[in-house]
Amino acid sequence: MQYSKSTDYALHALIHLASAERRQNVGIKPLSETLGVSESYLSKIMSKLRQDGIVRAVPGVNGGYELARPADQITFLEVVQVIEGRQHLFECSNMESNQHRLLAEEESDDRYQADHDSERCVCLVKQVMDGAERQLNQYLQEHTIQSVVDAAVAAGKFPANKK
Template identity: 35%
Template sequence: MAHITTSVEYGIHCLLLLVGNEDRPMSSRDLAELQGVSASFLAKIFPKLEKAGIVKASEGVRGGYLLARPADAITFLDIVDAIEGAKPLFDCQEVRGRCAVFGGDAPDWALDGVCAIHAVMLQAEKAMRDALAAQTLSAVAGRFGRKAPPAFFSEVSTWIDGRLTGRTAKSGRPARDVPD
């Protein structure tokens, strides 16, 4: 878990839009437009989320992504690891064994056990992973829901419905009959 990138931030924001929309899949293109980011950017994120079992894809004109499991079963750690991979926070280079005083041959006492600096970094990483694992998509969606005015959710819902209706109208036939 090296640096947490903007991919994680946009991924989480998009996933929050899927919470409570179990019957309305959203395309990565629509999610990108709603978030003000390029579709190609999100197109790289969602396959990772799908591979991790966080989202599932549905095909067709009205297809897109849905949460693959309940929002209270998806942690921020799940999302970070899916998008960034389970990389360590700190990459210890064993600097302690390179001291010039040792003349290239570090004594056992200098290399024995986990480096004190690495131990601190391992502790920090564990704390961060534990904190991310304690936060679910559902809990954060609830906090966001209490902050945003009700009109916001109505406007988002109307926007999503308009996008879905527009896709069906462009095809000229009902969504269920149109392959992806």
């Protein structure tokens, strides 16, 4: 599994915004120069983040972007889901094969059976993959933009007098 470069740029842009001086927004041009990405590509990423309420666009000559919420309320999971989408990472594509039937177990769910009048099979491979995805999502949910800024301050990478 690999996240897109858009997720990389989104996370780095948010960390940059979180570390900017208090009440200072950052223009797209300096932000794109800092990240080493084109303004047009970064604008598309920032637009997604704006639509989901993670950043706010500040209009005007000295406009730019700022965080729409405190950095400790923006999780890595939220950013990944905005950029990558909210679909599951694994879908069992071999539902009709003999191998799938061998690796499936019947699940008794009275509500499901009432609707479909048959037993539902759950793929054991999918169960493992879904478990891994839950753990990854939990880990990403526990880490915020602020936690990275705090780690950078502790390591002496950012001055401590930032947002």
